[in-house]
Amino acid sequence: MVASRSARERKAGAEAGPLATAKIDLDAQQQFVYKIGCTSCVTKNQSAWSTYRSGDDNGYLAAMDRWILHLTERHAGAEAPCLVYLPQAQQRLQERREGFQPS
Ligand SMILES: [Zn+2]
Known part of the structure; x- marks a missing residue:
């Protein structure tokens, strides 16, 4: 459990790129809780x-x-491996907005 959690944390951090801080906590049901923070927005704004x-x-x-989506909206030109998933991310967001529930 612990090993897979830290492995997932490293994978998330690597994919999110240098601007991100990726962290995985466990909630009360022992589920993973993914937290991604923006290091650039932490320094510029009061609320990170x-x-x-x-x-x-x-x-x-x-x-x-x-x-x-945060990267593309706020940090145009930033490099991150996860940006290759931008088309899928936009599509999933659109599906959620339309109330479409993928099975
Ligand atoms: Zn940011």
């Missing part, structure tokens, strides 16, 4: 940008989607 999503792979995807 960050996102929290619980659940294993769903939580990972949801947190990473929000991070990808």
